Amino acid sequence: MPRSSLGRGARKIRETTESVWDNPHDRVLMDAVVVHDLTVIRGGRRALAGVSLDVARGAVNGLLGPSGSGKTTLLRSIVGVQRLAAGSVLVLGEPAGTPALRARVAYVTQAPAIYPDLSVRENLRYFARILRVGSSEVDDAIARVFLEEFADSVVGSLSGGQRARVSLATALLGRPELLVLDEPTVGLDPVLRRDLWSTFHELAADGATLLVSSHVMDEAERCDGLILLREGAVLATGTPAELRARTHAEALEDVFLHLVEAG
Amino acid sequence: MTATAIRVLTQLRRDPRTVALVVGVPCLLEFLLKEIFSGRPEVFQHVGAPLLGLFPFVSMFVVTSVTMLRERISGTLERLMSLPLAKLDLLAGYALAFAVAALLQAAAVSALAFGALGLHVGGPRVAVAALAVANATLGMALGLFVSAFARTEFQAVQFLPAVVFPQFLLSGLFVARGEMARWLRAISDALPLSYAYDALARVAADGPYGGWFAADLAVTVCGALLALAAGAATLRRRTP
Numbered sequence: 165m166p167r168s169s170l171g172r173g174a175r176k177i178r179e180t181t182e183s184v185w186d187n188p189h190d191r192v193l194m195d196a197v198v199v200h201d202l203t204v205i206r207g208g209r210r211a212l213a214g215v216s217l218d219v220a221r222g223a224v225n226g227l228l229g230p231s232g233s234g235k236t237t238l239l240r241s242i243v244g245v246q247r248l249a250a251g252s253v254l255v256l257g258e259p260a261g262t263p264a265l266r267a268r269v270a271y272v273t274q275a276p277a278i279y280p281d282l283s284v285r286e287n288l289r290y291f292a293r294i295l296r297v298g299s300s301e302v303d304d305a306i307a308r309v310f311l312e313e314f315a316d317s318v319v320g321s322l323s324g325g326q327r328a329r330v331s332l333a334t335a336l337l338g339r340p341e342l343l344v345l346d347e348p349t350v351g352l353d354p355v356l357r358r359d360l361w362s363t364f365h366e367l368a369a370d371g372a373t374l375l376v377s378s379h380v381m382d383e384a385e386r387c388d389g390l391i392l393l394r395e396g397a398v399l400a401t402g403t404p405a406e407l408r409a410r411t412h413a414e415a416l417e418d419v420f421l422h423l424v425e426a427g
Numbered sequence: 428m429t430a431t432a433i434r435v436l437t438q439l440r441r442d443p444r445t446v447a448l449v450v451g452v453p454c455l456l457e458f459l460l461k462e463i464f465s466g467r468p469e470v471f472q473h474v475g476a477p478l479l480g481l482f483p484f485v486s487m488f489v490v491t492s493v494t495m496l497r498e499r500i501s502g503t504l505e506r507l508m509s510l511p512l513a514k515l516d517l518l519a520g521y522a523l524a525f526a527v528a529a530l531l532q533a534a535a536v537s538a539l540a541f542g543a544l545g546l547h548v549g550g551p552r553v554a555v556a557a558l559a560v561a562n563a564t565l566g567m568a569l570g571l572f573v574s575a576f577a578r579t580e581f582q583a584v585q586f587l588p589a590v591v592f593p594q595f596l597l598s599g600l601f602v603a604r605g606e607m608a609r610w611l612r613a614i615s616d617a618l619p620l621s622y623a624y625d626a627l628a629r630v631a632a633d634g635p636y637g638g639w640f641a642a643d644l645a646v647t648v649c650g651a652l653l654a655l656a657a658g659a660a661t662l663r664r665r666t667p
Contacts, residue, residue, distance in 0.1 A: 206667060243509050247665045261665065266511040277506035281441045282434070293430035294512045318441070334506075 194257060196221045196342050196373035197242055202251035204237050211237040213396045214251070219375055219389075224361075224368045226387030227377040228420075234396040235377040236274060239344050242375065243271040256341055267295060270335035274346040276327040277334075280320035284311055284330050287319060288337065295338035305333040308363055310356065325352045332360075336367075343367065345376045349383065361386045381417045392420060399423050431512075431520020432527075435494070439528060449490065449528065453482040453536045461544045475546040476631035477600055477624055479536050480555050483529040483563035484620065488591055491525060491570030492583045499574065508664045517662070518655055521571065522564055529563030530556070550630035550640075558630065561647050562623050566591075568654035575661035594620040599628070619650025 197219035204212040212234045219225050227235050240246035241253050244261020253260035256268055278287045288302045306315050309329040314322060319330055332348050345364075349357045361383075364374050368388070376387070384390050384404060392399040392407075400407060400423050404416060411422035439446055457478060464470040498504040507517060533556045540546040548555060573590055577583040597607070597615040604615050604625075615621045626643035629636040 245505055245509055245665055247667045263511070266509060269509070271506065271509045273502045273506060275502050277502040279434070279438060279503065281438050286434070286437055290430055290434040291510070293433070294507075294510050 198254040203249045223388040224374045225389045229393035233393045269342045270340035272335045272345045276331035291334040305336040309333045384416045428519040432523040435524035477627040480558045480627040484566035487563040488566035488570040491567045492574045495574035496583045525567045533559035549633035554630045565651040571658035598624040622646035
């Protein structure tokens with residue numbers, strides 16, 4: 165299986181378009197995530213079969229693929245909560261799941277992992293106490309997901325999209341170096357979706373690495389680098405522009421189709 | 428540890444109906460016990476204190492098994508396991524919160540039983556309340572452990588008759604342990620609630636309750652710690 169290299173690919177593009185080494189983030193040569201020959205068995209079937217890839221630091225990376233392609237399994241492996249059958253996952257230079265990484269990597273699960281019987285603020289305070297960060301960060305996180313007016317509402321009374329944002333806010337606490345977000349924008353209205361994506365880019369500009377999964381192809385457009393996943397294997401990696409050039413397609417939906425048909 | 432305790436107590440505060448049931452139901456049962464044996468007051472004097480001390484075991488078993496099951500199903504447990512939170516911190520937080528709830532329950536039931544219902548115990552009343560809290564911790568720890576074996580809340584609730592009732596039957600509350608058949612006695616000896624009952628019976632009886640009380644209490648607390656350790660083993664950082 166060829167080793168796909170999103171990190172290096174993305175960097176190469178930037179190198180040719182601008183003199184890269186002015187940007188301090190590009191001096192960090194090490195990738196945020198290095199996955200090597202990863203195989204995961206879930207429920208008796210191969211959810212991931214020999215996946216290898218790199219994720220560039222300080223960028224918004226999209227993990228795209230249809231439902232059931234293994235996105236969540238890959239994200240869980242990177243966070244270190246997934247039992248692996250074979251292969252290795254290196255995160256910020258350490259094996260995934262190492263205790264020291266728990267404060268440096270934030271994970272937002274697909275279903276909001278928050279307490280419906282607590283208010284937005286109470287939920288965030290709980291996570292803030294675990295991460296030992298102050299209450300100013302709690303207010304900051306609430307503002308970053310645009311939920312100020314619901315800060316004291318009980319989560320159970322909020323809409324699905326609002327709950328997803330509360331869950332996302334918990335991941336912003338403690339300034340994590342890597343944010344692993346599993347479909348964070350599902351069910352949100354387009355304006356909010358756009359605003360959250362600009363929040364993601366702000367975080368990346370501050371030096372954080374983001375890995376965001378989605379099954380909606382038009383979200384790929386907003387990513388610096390892409391990993392396309394299908395049936396537990398990497399279909400392709402690269403920047404949106406690279407992938408377009410490679411397949412001579414305009415819409416990323418068509419890019420995906422071309423890649424699938426090309427085998 | 429305090430982070431989790433504060434969170435669990437806030438959740439309880441948000442659910443006044445559960446709190447009312449946890450406090451009100453044992454009060455009602457204690458009252459009924461007094462009334463149905465109004466012709467034989469010695470029965471109430473005999474089982475009133477053990478009931479007071481054992482009830483928190485049942486309440487906290489049910490509340491914890493369902494609460495922890497929710498954490499497992501809703502994904503909050505997976506999220507917590509990805510955070511810099513020690514498993515022991517999580518469990519101790521739960522234990523602390525439910526000990527506070529048990530204290531509240533024991534205080535209310537004690538006030539009723541020792542006050543209006545005229546329950547008499549030979550030993551100090553505060554020892555009964557302390558045992559109630561110890562038993563609550565035991566119930567909490569067992570509830571936490573069995574929550575790993577339930578997939579739905581329906582299943583979790585069924586662990587009440589499966590895990591709690593046999594322990595009650597064999598604890599000596601209904602039939603003195605000395606009068607049980609040998610094999611039943613052997614099972615009874617292996618169950619932590621038997622020692623919790625013995626300790627309560629010793630406090631309730633007139634006269635000195637001395638050394639065996641301490642031993643019974645120690646076994647009860649060890650049972651709780653053992654169940655807590657077993658519960659910790661069911662919390663996995665990595666899942667299939």
